[in-house]
Amino acid sequence: MSSTTAKHPDVSRRSERSRKAILQASMELVGEVGYPKLTIEAIAARAGVGKQTIYRWWPSKAAVLLDAFTEVVHDQDYDSGFPDTGDIEADLKTVLRATADEFSDTAFEAPYRALAVAAATDPKLADQFVTRLREPGLKVYTERLRSGQEAGQIDPELDLDLAVELLLGPFQQRWLSRSGPLTHEFTDRLVELVLRALAPRDGKP
Amino acid sequence: MSSTTAKHPDVSRRSERSRKAILQASMELVGEVGYPKLTIEAIAARAGVGKQTIYRWWPSKAAVLLDAFTEVVHDQDYDSGFPDTGDIEADLKTVLRATADEFSDTAFEAPYRALAVAAATDPKLADQFVTRLREPGLKVYTERLRSGQEAGQIDPELDLDLAVELLLGPFQQRWLSRSGPLTHEFTDRLVELVLRALAPRDGKP
Amino acid sequence: MSSTTAKHPDVSRRSERSRKAILQASMELVGEVGYPKLTIEAIAARAGVGKQTIYRWWPSKAAVLLDAFTEVVHDQDYDSGFPDTGDIEADLKTVLRATADEFSDTAFEAPYRALAVAAATDPKLADQFVTRLREPGLKVYTERLRSGQEAGQIDPELDLDLAVELLLGPFQQRWLSRSGPLTHEFTDRLVELVLRALAPRDGKP
Amino acid sequence: MSSTTAKHPDVSRRSERSRKAILQASMELVGEVGYPKLTIEAIAARAGVGKQTIYRWWPSKAAVLLDAFTEVVHDQDYDSGFPDTGDIEADLKTVLRATADEFSDTAFEAPYRALAVAAATDPKLADQFVTRLREPGLKVYTERLRSGQEAGQIDPELDLDLAVELLLGPFQQRWLSRSGPLTHEFTDRLVELVLRALAPRDGKP
DNA sequence: TTGTAACCGAGACGGTACGTCAAGTCTTCGG
DNA sequence: CCGAAGACTTGACGTACCGTCTCGGTTACAA
Secondary structure (H helix, E strand, C coil), rough: CCCCCCCCCCHHCCHHHHHHHHHHHHHHHHHHCCCCCCCHHHHHHHHHHCHHHHHHHHCCCCHHHHHHHHHHHHHCCCCCCEEEEEEEHHHHHHHHHHHHHHHHCCCHHHHHHHHHHHHHHHHHHHHHHHHHHHHHHHHHHHHHHHHHHHHCCCCCCCCCHHHHHHHHHHHHHHHHHHHCCCCHHHHHHHHHHHHHHCCCCCCCC | CCCCCHHHHCHHHCCHHHHHHHHHHHHHHHHHHCCCCCCHHHHHHHHHHHHHHHHHHHHHHHHHHHHHHHHHHHCCCCCCCCCCCHHHHHHHHHHHHHHHHHHCCHHHHHHHHHHHHHHHHHHHHHHHHHHHHHHHHHHHHHHHHHHHHHCCCCCCCHHHHHHHHHHHHHHHHHHHHHHCCCCHHHHHHHHHHHHHHHHCCCCCC | CCCHHHHHCHHHCCHHHHHHHHHHHHHHHHHHHHCCCCCCHHHHHHHHCHHHHHHCCCCCCCHHHHHHHHHHHHCCCCCCCCCCCCCCHHHHHHHHHHHHHHHCCCHHHHHHHHHHHHHHHHHHHHHHHHHCCCHHHHHHHHHHHHHHCCCCCCCCCCCCHHHHHHHHHHHHHHHHHCCCCCHHHHHHHHHHHHHHHHHHCCCCC | CCCCCCCCCCHCCCCCHHHHHHHEEEEEEEEHHHHCCCHHHHHHHHHCCCHHHHHHCCHHHHHHHHHHHHCCCCCCCCCCCCCCCHHHHHHHHHHHHHHHHHHHHHHHHHHHHHHHHHHHCHHHHHEEEEEHHHHHHHHHHHHHHHHHCCCCCCCCCCCCCCCHHHHHHHHHHHHHHHHCCCHHHHHHHHHHHHHHHHHHCCCCC
């Protein structure tokens, strides 16, 4: 059913051992040398694999890295739940602090930044990047906001997708452009400010 | 005064003709083939210049592009003033709409995106990118917000830098990651939402 | 067995087509532009081959040319026999005349001079030049002189290697330094003079 | 009178200091890095001179080296006389031994070999090389042989130029191609053998 | 005494080729 | 037929020099 399967050789014969080795080598290398100096040859060598085996199954080194990263993230099973204590400010602050810590972890940062950057250039990749990594991440925020909306803490007429953009846009921007540090101070202030925008309108006539 | 001058050869002997030709060729080529396929060799060839003349004055193709882009921006004298009609919502909407249009112009987009992406990878470049292009752009927003603050339309205790991040973060993020279109509808909603966050706190007479 | 094989990649996978094309292109180009203007890039381009394929198998352009020249010489199967009519003076004159003619043939001269010159500078190359081109050429002279020695026409106590140097040294020197023309007149006089030196000592019955 | 003066700028204004420095730097550098790696830029830098000053007065690096070497040789005033004791064999042996020693002195060898090699490629240079270095060197041999001829030790009908070629050809050849060591043993044997060729014909009828 | 015309040191310039690296393709061989 | 190995063509990299061309500065002859 997957239309992407068509261009591949016989998937059932694929060597799982090679696939794993390639993904792992990619993650290691991107951490060691950075994305721009990551080469297919080095991945193949590190993985003990012929270059052709990479070219056979992936269209670009970015695609390899995306698979590699997705696999790691899934292994961590990151849908580990979003807290809902009833106090939306506290919950958002908790999660955004955690997110900030995650984005400061170099093991996570190198490949994720690499992908974000590659996606900014390559629309094909951007698609997959958004579908497989970004959207699942945003969805949990949207749902927590919806819960707050139902609890009357958030303006019921508000577009929640825009609200999530308001919250995460400044965060992501600061991270990607390194225009400032991702401190808890920052994330807390951000949550407070955003919640002022989301609050139900007072002057109910 | 300028610490970067030191590593250069004798600046006074520099060929202005070559400098101009290189910057122009860079802008043309990045539009034609995109940043990843932009090569120093092609720039040199198009500019009718030896490769060494590029390597002599710039450390990377990104640096060339940054100079090229800066020059264009300055020629347009973009400090052409930020409107201040007294109606802060209208003023912000006007400017953000214009900014959205600018970021949708391919002639502007290609090199700017290239720079933003390169800066995300190369901290050295990021520095210059921020000081020479980003900060001047943000400053005018900060000033308009300060004016609004003085006029009592904005909470006087607010950190205006964070306010600007709140406004432009989602905008930049959407643009860079192509996670949505930069319509006037979007920018208007964004301005409205942000202003709710910036409004002076009620019930404090 | 072969100590030089070690530093090479897998010889069995070598492309015979490329090897031939490179050697032929070298010979053509050295004739057209001369050795100093012979470039690896031009050889690669003419041969329809990547530069790397040349660098993979040869350490320098001189080495390429040596292989090319050796191949041509072997194709001509130049061990085509040294005449031995019993008249040593006639035989030597015949062969030296032929050699002079060969050294006057531009198709032969350009690459051979190039190699002789390069060998004079590069001892590594000199080794191979001597073993693969010079020694086989000298050996046939030595053998003819030995035959003459056995026939009593040459002093039996003579060092035949020195004798060959005496004959070919002036010849080579004149050719290499262009200090005079390689006429048959010259070669004949040379043979006569040398034979006076080689003659058995008289008055020792 | 000198036809070469015409193409030069005003010779009278030439800086003697620069000329000396260039020649000395050339000699030093050719000894340090060898002729093929000798560059005009390095000579200029070492001599503390602008490149143009070299290009103004010499057509090639070989020409510079030739001047440099000639100057050194003349300073040594090498026409220091050829011994003529009456014993031609002893005299030739003495001089050829000295020559062999000279050609084994690296300070002399590097530039002289460089010139010999360059001359083998560049006929223009070869002319000057022969006129200014080789011929003066050969002339003294010719004269000594003529003296021997007049003394009846050498066949009066012999072409003395050819005789000198017979003596020095093997010597030069061995040196240039490094096909053997320039021992006194070798030069002595060579002189003896050559003299057998030059001896007056015994069988005077 | 003062031009002014050269040489001079310096070094930027447009080029060419270098030798290296990696890309993506193709071929050979073993399992 | 997949996978490892790696040779192949291609093309860009960044460097080294080439030979030419200004740029002040410093002589040294002419007005």
